[in-house]
Amino acid sequence: MGVAYSVGEVDHLYTFFVEWTPDIYNKGQKKRCKSCYLKKKNDPSTLKEKDLTAASKHLSKPASKKKTAKNWEIITVKESKRRLSLCSSVESEVDENEYEEGDEEFPVLSDQSQLLNEFQLQKLAAHMPARTQGYPWNLVYSTAIHGSSLKTLYRNMAGLDSPVLLVIKDIHKKVFGAFSSDPFKVSKYCYGTGETFLFSFNPDFQHYTWSGENSYFVSGNWDSLQIGGGGGGFALWLDADLYHGASFSCPTFHNAPLSTDEDFIVQDVEVWTVQN
Template sequence: MVFQPQEPSFLCWLSSAPSSSIMGVAYSVGEVDHLYTFFVQWSPNIYMQGSKKHRKPRHFRKKNPNDPASEGKEVAAINTLRSKPVSNLSSAANWEIITVKQTKRRLSLCSLEDSEADEQEFQEGNTLPVLSDHSQLIDHHHLKTLVAHLPQRTQGYKWYLVYSTAIHGSSLKTLYRNMAGLDSPVLLVIKDMHKKVFGAFSSDPFRISKYCYGTGETFLFTFSPDFQQYKWSGENSYFVSGDLESLQIGGGGGGFALWLDADLYHGASFSCPTFHNPTLSTHQDFIVQDVEVWTLKN
């Protein structure tokens, strides 16, 4: 039996043993009569004295926080209840009464364990996405590694090639124009003249904006030499910004985590507070060989 009060007074959890299931009951002033009836049916030897026919429900009132004796009465009542046998539980001495705060913490821990289990299950069974075009920069190994680190909401989405320097030429303006109207996340992949492959996942498509945009899903990555992912640190929200002169990702520390000029020829990468990343390329200033941008949508 479950009670869902509109104005709960407190929440009590009872456990018959450390390894057993936990039972919780919440009640309000407006439902104590129903609650008392439930306890009478559950353990009549405790709650019934004399004839049931003439027994009236007990009435409770809200605890007065200014009454120092009220807390002592509650403790005495709980101790009395624990000292009496209960037919449906193995041992009343093993009951545990915990606070709402403790309950929420336990539920949070359970949710975290379930989330980690789901992530591990996905990591073991993930499949490669379908690409609309052949990539000049991402091979099978890159693709398999990247897809395992993308937000779970994008898993199973098809990858569409939005921009490629090999197809569309080297122009930031063209990159913006090809993304006009998009509302799906994008993946920026760069290869420099030292054959290093790196880039960024953005929760929002690239566009010209006076202010920074994006969410904490945005992250940086590099395959130089092994794959490394740099997630949002939480220190600031300088995810992505851009104008006709450049595209910037990350910032706040005197330099951008990733910067590309209007011709998509010169680039730069510095450590920044947004992602706590090192330089993604071999050098802080680099020459771009190729750029690809993919959008992920269902």
């Protein structure tokens, strides 16, 4: 069934198509003067917004018997800009989500860790400072390779100028440790920055950042290595043989004890560095 149009509607549609597609509708016709197309503002035959709406409704109806008919509509310039802006916003959001997913890449290790699984590695990598992101982790010290000696641990870090990750496993199979902004060394004074933090897996991940209460981040001598302090006990303490250890709550990190017992026996130790 066809669609019936009034004479006024046909005239309006024809005027609209002539104005917007003169290269099609002016073929074979004499060139008309501009006055034929320019209407006065108060002229009732001028194509107004309501006429555009009516034309859009008629033209958007597909012909019932023509399978090849195309569905299209007439929209204003303002609506066109709005739709383009919406598309750009959606594309930008998709790109941003892809970028965020790309940021969660699995860290690259120079050697396989004997103490950390994939879940634990990803948790730790997500909490490390931005300056360490995207760089490989290199194994600096391991009791399984280098033996149990704090002196060897210090010696392996001589000349190193990058943050380190200390990982400890006690005899109860609990994994915990600390990220230090500076490599471990013998020093009369405490060193490090607020990037230093503590962690434990019990089995849920616990993360303790700097409280700002004091700056007792790391200190070391030939007899022991200490991390955190100021309240009568260290957040983490290891002896010269890397066999006995201790962990207490302290003001530096406001942490809970990291090990199962405040005094613990070390099973294994690994120290990783993230060099940029």
